[in-house]
Amino acid sequence: MTNEEFRAAGHTLIDWLADYRNRLAELPVMAVTAPGDIKAKLPAAPPIGPEPFGDIVRDLDGIIVPGLSLWQHPSFFGYFPSNGLLASVLGDFVSTGLGVLGLSWQSSPALTEVEEVTTDWLRQMVGLSAAWSGVIQDTASTCTLVALICARERASNYSLARGGLEGEQQPLIVYTSSHSHSSVEKAALLAGFGRGNLRLIPHDAEYGIEPAALEAAIERDLAAGLKPCAIVATTGTTTSTALDPIGKLAAIAAAHRIWLHVDAAMAGSAMILPECRWMWQGIEGADSIVMNPHKWLGIAFDCSVYYVRDAEHLVRVMSTNPSYLRSPADAQVKNLRDWGLPLGRRFRALKLWFAIREQGVAALQKRLRRDLANAQWFAGQVRAAENWRVLAPVPLQTVCVRHQPPKLEGEALDKHTLNWVDRINRSGHAYLTPAILDGRWMVRVSIGAIATERAHVEDLWKLMRQEAEWDR
């Protein structure tokens, strides 16, 4: 493909994408594809000769789009908002089109410096002090893995330089809530702690971690000769956006010199609203934080920002310095390969830079406030309706609900819940993801796609009542 063919095909695809966004609301939100359907439509072997570009575009319409669940749809209430603001989409286009890599500062200086500046803008936007330094990673799963490895190395006084975790005499222990995200357990296991050294601490009635229970667990472990290493707290859990009491956990962490990592993947975006910052009160006492601007804030995936207070420690754990990566500038610059797992890095800061500039902080705040108000309105409707319950506090944009008709309980209630959600999802009119809370299925209504206005939430509520109550 020549540059001029790229120009022509690029214009075609820009129009295709703009048209796609225009017709998004009319498409079914959840793909109803059966397993293997798409595979069956694709050739089993690669083409030897070139195919016309038009054939590829044709297949986008014929094969790809019908096989997608549409995260940008105004009636997408599943999982979490993973928003692609159009300005950030354009920033990502430029990143891919430039095709430069940040192996080191020298390998494309602007890539590193724009990342330093934009992550610092974001730091200011969420009200963190200047003690924090940020770096863009792919996902919160990776950031939490990095955090637990850093905690492991601090607690073991850099065992990686000696016999590793396998050389440690005193097992290191990780603490988290039973409501923390699955990636926390995964990170602890991958970092080598083992499930036997992971403590799932009970939660209170609002699904936040119980500090007294944490304190007791730490005392038990100390008495048993084990070494408390890390606490992973959450601001905005996945199931119900519950809030762990960061200030209290920070005090416990400080008393025992335990690493405190805060998973604010979802709720971090809300911290651009000063009225939400009580939710992570005490955050300055943490050692590391992950927040995902690629969620609610609206930066095209992937853009997960990892903040640390002790950047020197992070670099000491992650750094490599082979001769083929050295440059004369090394002493004066940040080499972000030493701030995370991968060596190769895209110019991910561009999408953050484009979006913050095109939107401005005030417009981002306004949109998030719209979503918070929609969630409160929706929760109010549910609470007022007969046989419907809101099951958890609603500090953010996720509302946990159940339709609970009289005398329906246990597995029959689960079946009812999963049935009406499945009918809604299959209808294509809205997409919801069920989850288990206190041992029973319920439905998470996650509000906050960029296109979602009050009218879409109203339509959803009508649809839910219709499908759930009809089933009776």
Next chain:
Amino acid sequence: MTNEEFRAAGHTLIDWLADYRNRLAELPVMAVTAPGDIKAKLPAAPPIGPEPFGDIVRDLDGIIVPGLSLWQHPSFFGYFPSNGLLASVLGDFVSTGLGVLGLSWQSSPALTEVEEVTTDWLRQMVGLSAAWSGVIQDTASTCTLVALICARERASNYSLARGGLEGEQQPLIVYTSSHSHSSVEKAALLAGFGRGNLRLIPHDAEYGIEPAALEAAIERDLAAGLKPCAIVATTGTTTSTALDPIGKLAAIAAAHRIWLHVDAAMAGSAMILPECRWMWQGIEGADSIVMNPHKWLGIAFDCSVYYVRDAEHLVRVMSTNPSYLRSPADAQVKNLRDWGLPLGRRFRALKLWFAIREQGVAALQKRLRRDLANAQWFAGQVRAAENWRVLAPVPLQTVCVRHQPPKLEGEALDKHTLNWVDRINRSGHAYLTPAILDGRWMVRVSIGAIATERAHVEDLWKLMRQEAEWDR
């Protein structure tokens, strides 16, 4: 930004990118920016109100492009080719524009199934048997970390489900060549093995690992009561594209039931040429392989493919199954979150799919053969020139050279080498990365940017002679 504003701005950026590619050859290859220059041009705080989109585009020209080292430039001979074929760039645009996520198969079925099909196409293209399953990850660093964690869990019979690595009585040992990539040591340290349990095995005269030395190291460790766990071999090392003898290593691995991971990040692309497959002869005896289509093959970064023979083991190590990620389809589909570290996944297969279809296998092969021939031509010129040496075999597209005038040795020779490379890089006419081989600086000439034709290599050779010989 509305959909129609996106359309207009998108067309502007497509033209900007096409124009950028057209003028790329006239721009300096390496950025001559001083540390902090770009930061100083950007506001220290984010804008409160929106900025006109035109201002952002203006800053691309004024601030960003002058701060880039240009990996797509025809005179880029640094690091490795990280090529962005224009068709793959367009595939990535579609991925970002669609804005869908693959948390699970259900969360966008086409994302998973196109990935299954395209990684299988690539498997066929490089001549691997149908016993291998592939998945796209971000980088080889991550794939090698995944491989070493999988090796650790196989050798420890899933210690992660118990006390982790810290509960193991018998330390696990990792073996690799002293010429393996820095990411191998990094992965071993992050996975918890510790530097004390990493064996750097000596290499032979051609910089491939010495099987007898490996065998001896394993015997020593067994005699000391340690447990050999993993061998990381390389097909195409970073410094000199050296080839470890995969078949011999596979036999050693099989005899001791050690995990064999093959890092073919660079040379994997070459395996689409049947005449190159001798380079990893015996590959079917490996347990895992990483190859980076985002390098020489030309897929836009990031696209690193991880192949495994025992996918069930990978999933057992990596899987999580919280309620909020379950769907009715789970029993019949692949959930690729269980094939790597991150939960969230972009639609990365689109860029691979676009590029293979638009190019066809034959055109990809033709381009790589062009680069191999250019490397041989260049090596021939160097060998024939007075006071110039080719320092390592040239099986692929990287040529290790040194200008070695009579009586110049030791640190004076190093200084000479670094000086003439620095002059070339600062001239903006070509970009080369020096590296250390056998304790002395030399220059890696890495040929294979998409735009690099014979004439560019000829120009480089002239420039090198001029700068190096002038210094005398």
